[in-house]
Amino acid sequence: MAAGAMLVLALALGVGGGSANAQRDDRASQSAATATVNIRDLAFHPGKLTVARGTKIVFANRDSVTHTAKRKGSFATGRIAPGKSVSVRFGSKGVYAYHCTIHTFMHGKIVVD
Numbered sequence: 001m002a003a004g005a006m007l008v009l010a011l012a013l014g015v016g017g018g019s020a021n022a023q024r025d026d027r028a029s030q031s032a033a034t035a036t037v038n039i040r041d042l043a044f045h046p047g048k049l050t051v052a053r054g055t056k057i058v059f060a061n062r063d064s065v066t067h068t069a070k071r072k073g074s075f076a077t078g079r080i081a082p083g084k085s086v087s088v089r090f091g092s093k094g095v096y097a098y099h100c101t102i103h104t105f106m107h108g109k110i111v112v113d
Contacts, residue, residue, distance in 0.1 A: 034087075036060055037108060039067045039080070039100075044108035053093055053112055060085040069108065071098040 033055040038045045040062040051057065059069045061080040069088075070076040074096055077086040090096065090112045100106035 034058060037069070037110075038062050039069075039106075042103055042106060044069070044100075044106060047107070048109045048111065050111040050113065051090065054089065054091060055112070056087050056089045057110060058085050058087050066102060067106070068101045069098050070101050071096050074098075 033052055034057075035049060035051050035055055036058045037049060038060050042063065042065075049057070059077050059080060061067050061082055061084055064082050066079050066081050068077055068079055069086075075088045075098070077088065079102075080086050090110060093112050096110040096112065098108050098110070
């Protein structure tokens with residue numbers, strides 16, 4: 001099995017993705033709330049996003065290079081290629097400061113009420 005296919009399978013099964021606070025969700029969802037963080041011009045837009053508990057956040061790479069979004073111990077999107085997106089559902093209240101592991105100067109914050 002190719003490495004990419006194994007990664008997709010592992011994420012679909014919930015292996016290694018997310019924690020009790022946030023969980024990667026690549027499947028279509030009937031969520032009550034969805035919000036988007038656009039990645040463009042080497043920055044997260046908006047830089048700070050406030051959402052309700054249970055909201056699915058879509059990290060959409062609108063840039064010409066690959067990015068990630070990660071908060072150690074909470075969530076990691078993995079590599080997001082240009083034109084692709086990854087969703088993460090935030091199930092617990094809190095403040096989630098995150099960064100791009102490729103471009104460490106890129107920072108964002110999600111506040112879950």
